[in-house]
Amino acid sequence: ASAEKGGFPSFMEKEIHDQPAAVHDTLLGRSDTRGRLILDELRIDPAELKQVNKIIVLACGTAAYAGMVAKYAIENWCRIPTEVELAHEFRYRDPIVDKNTLVVSISQSGETMDTLMAVRYAREQGAKTVSICNTNGSTIPRESDAVLYTHAGPEIAVASTKAFLAQITAAYLLGLYLAQLRGNIFSGQIKDVLADLNKIPEKIQRVLDTTGPLRELARSMKDEKSVLFLGRNVGYPVALEGALKLKEIAYLHAEGFAAGELKHGPIALIDEGQPVFVVVPSPRGRDSLHSKVVSNIQEVRARGARTLVIAEEGDEAVREYAEHVVYVPETPPLLMPLLTTVPLQIFAAELAAAKGFDVDQPRNLAKSVTVE
Ligand code: G6P
Numbered sequence: 001a002s003a004e005k006g007g008f009p010s011f012m013e014k015e016i017h018d019q020p021a022a023v024h025d026t027l028l029g030r031s032d033t034r035g036r037l038i039l040d041e042l043r044i045d046p047a048e049l050k051q052v053n054k055i056i057v058l059a060c061g062t063a064a065y066a067g068m069v070a071k072y073a074i075e076n077w078c079r080i081p082t083e084v085e086l087a088h089e090f091r092y093r094d095p096i097v098d099k100n101t102l103v104v105s106i107s108q109s110g111e112t113m114d115t116l117m118a119v120r121y122a123r124e125q126g127a128k129t130v131s132i133c134n135t136n137g138s139t140i141p142r143e144s145d146a147v148l149y150t151h152a153g154p155e156i157a158v159a160s161t162k163a164f165l166a167q168i169t170a171a172y173l174l175g176l177y178l179a180q181l182r183g184n185i186f187s188g189q190i191k192d193v194l195a196d197l198n199k200i201p202e203k204i205q206r207v208l209d210t211t212g213p214l215r216e217l218a219r220s221m222k223d224e225k226s227v228l229f230l231g232r233n234v235g236y237p238v239a240l241e242g243a244l245k246l247k248e249i250a251y252l253h254a255e256g257f258a259a260g261e262l263k264h265g266p267i268a269l270i271d272e273g274q275p276v277f278v279v280v281p282s283p284r285g286r287d288s289l290h291s292k293v294v295s296n297i298q299e300v301r302a303r304g305a306r307t308l309v310i311a312e313e314g315d316e317a318v319r320e321y322a323e324h325v326v327y328v329p330e331t332p333p334l335l336m337p338l339l340t341t342v343p344l345q346i347f348a349a350e351l352a353a354a355k356g357f358d359v360d361q362p363r364n365l366a367k368s369v370t371v372e
Contacts, residue, residue: 004156010359012157012249016345017208020201022162023338025151026169027197035191037177042146044128046181052102052128055082058090058118059106060369062160062244063167067106068237069337070171076334077179077193087118088372097125104174105131108155108163109368110138117372119144132170134163148174157360158367159248161345164241165204165338172197172335196331200338203329207342214326214343217308218350221275228269228276229256229344230300232293235279238337242277242344249362250352259296272304277347279340280311280318285333290317297321310340 008014031037055074057067067084074082080102085095087105091114097103103122107115110133119140123129131144134152141147150166176193179185221227227246231239239256246254257266259278270276278297281289298321301307309322312330319325328339352359 009353010157010349012159012161012349012359015155015157015162016342016349018153018162019165019342020204020208022150022152022166023169023197023204024201025153026166027173028151030173031194035187035194037173037180037190037194039148039173039177042130042148042174042177044130044146048128049102049178049181051100052080052178053100055080055102055104056090056095056097056122056127057082057084057104057106057171058087058115058122059084060087060112060114062164062241063106063108063115065237065241065244066164066167066171067104068240069168069234070104070175072234073172073334074175074178077175078182078184080178086114087112088114091118091121097122097127099126099128101125101127103127103129104171105129105140105144106133106167106171107131107138107140108134108150108152108160108167110135110140111368111370112140113370113372116140116143130174132167132174134166156367158362158365159245159348159359164341168337169197169200193332196335200331200335203331203339204342207328207339211343211346213324214346215350217324218347219354222351222354224252224275226253226255226274228266228274229254229279230259230262230276230293230296231256231279232259232289233281233285234334234337235259235281235293235340238279238340238344239277241341242279242348245345245348246351248365249348249357249359250355251357251363252351259293262296262299267299267303270300270303270305274300274305275308276300276305277308277310277344280309280315282312282330282333282336283315283317284312284330290315294318294321310343312336
């Protein structure tokens with residue numbers, strides 16, 4: 001078994017380290033040198049895809065957070081209203097779906113019962129269905145009109161890591177493809193995004209190569225009772241995913257919040273010594289989100305929080321207010337989740353291991369949930 005783990009102490013650690021390859025392989029062969037997307041596998045008539053006026057992303061767990069990330073990019077590039085919904089909520093609320101709706105399901109296993117039932121329902125209503133899936137020939141892709149496989153390779157650890165980054169990558173390719181088809185963005189812009197995506201694997205590797213201080217921090221926090229995560233824009237689902245990892249494998253109370261919600265409730269939780277991870281948007285992003293989130297760091301710190309910050313290299317503004325900073329390489333703001341998620345995965349894996357838990361087989365959870 002240790003050989004299967006590639007020398008890592010757990011499948012989860014191995015899979016975290018597989019992420020440069022997972023993203024690389026998911027990008028591979030899906031564009032040409034001129035920067036055009038080639039998704040021949042997406043066997044839905046392009047004329048029909050042009051008619052799409054609403055996208056609904058359906059998933060559960062980590063895959064749903066990948067969907068939340070994708071929404072920001074798809075709406076930005078395609079100008080198609082995009083909703084993200086937990087599959088089990090969607091099914092039972094009489095949702096509005098028709099032939100111009102594109103339902104994008106995201107599932108690592110392709111067997112999650114709630115997601116499958118939601119896809120079936122959407123298809124019965126006449127929606128077009130695309131599955132983003134990591135398991136060849138599984139049920140959800142077989143029951144969908146088309147499939148875009150993530151090429152992350154088999155994921156063994158119950159808590160999802162490499163599938164998550166591959167799902168975001170595949171959803172981004174789908175978004176770019178729809179934008180290309182509909183002529184929403186300039187071909188030069190698509191080419192630039194593809195070039196930036198192609199640089200992601202090497203940047204993930206750089207994050208993986210410098211985890212010493214982060215692991216030390218995680219081990220020092222093994223007796224914490226609660227950890228909070230704040231993020232904004234694409235950093236919001238990253239915060240949710242960071243919290244989910246801690247719940248799943250470290251059995252530690254953790255909550256992710258949209259940083260803008262802080263003043264509407266969560267800030268009441270902050271007292272002396274409360275650890276708060278803050279996923280900071282790129283200082284090069286629009287709408288001065290960066291300075292707003294830096295203010296949030298100051299606000300929680302002023303109330304005694306321990307501020308643990310994930311920020312972009314060169315972002316010196318956060319240093320002053322951060323007890324600990326993890327820097328990730330520069331990338332366009334929409335692509336940041338492909339980097340900022342990685343330290344949070346490592347933090348959870350290291351902390352859970354320090355508590356002596358089986359990182360790969362957490363209690364009460366299953367890799368694939370094939371019951372309702
Ligand atoms: C289970 C797993 C999670 C996963 C979720 C969705 O709860 O423990 O890691 O995110 O199912 O699984 P799927 O295979 O549909 O992506």
